[in-house]
Amino acid sequence: MNQIGLVxxxxxxIELKEVGEDKVVLNNTLAVAKRGKKENGSQADFIPIVAWGQVAKLMQLYCEKGHMVGLTGRIQSRSxxxxxxxxxxxxxxxxxEVHFLQNKKIEAAAVSK
Structure with a gap:
């Protein structure tokens, strides 16, 4: 079984790239906090992610740099x-799948108040 869930x-x-007719892809990196702290603050693992199609479009609409998200999917290796x-x-x-743990529209409304 190849399943993974990360927060x-x-x-x-977020940047979408068109790769053919009606196909889009999103490449980014997810910083996942490690348990415990080191002397110089918290540590993280940086996991490359790729999303295709509708998932990529949803992430472009609702996410931006620094946003906390929950992702489910699978590991892939290539060369x-x-x-x-x-x-x-x-x-x-x-x-x-993407689970939005922050909503940029709500944050924008809070900032403008």
Whole structure:
């Protein structure tokens, strides 16, 4: 079984890329807090994420950099050859569902009051 659930903060602003006819993809990183604290503050793991289609569009509408989200999906590994002709291996989370733990529209209303 290949299932994963993570809660963390988005590291970058949301950007969708079109990859073919009516296909969009979102690539970002999720900062997931580690238990306990180190001397210099809290620690986090930085997990690459990829979302496709409707999930990606929803994340673009309701999320921004720094927002806390809950994600469910699966782990995927892949590789490619870079410009230097070296093989690069990637392990990332493919997002199937997003749970909005912060709403940017609510935050914007609170800031404007």
């Amino acid at each position: 963390g903060r988005l590291v970058r602003e 490619y050859v870079n410009k230097e002709e070296e093989t690069v291996f990637i392990v990332e989370m493919v997002v199937d």
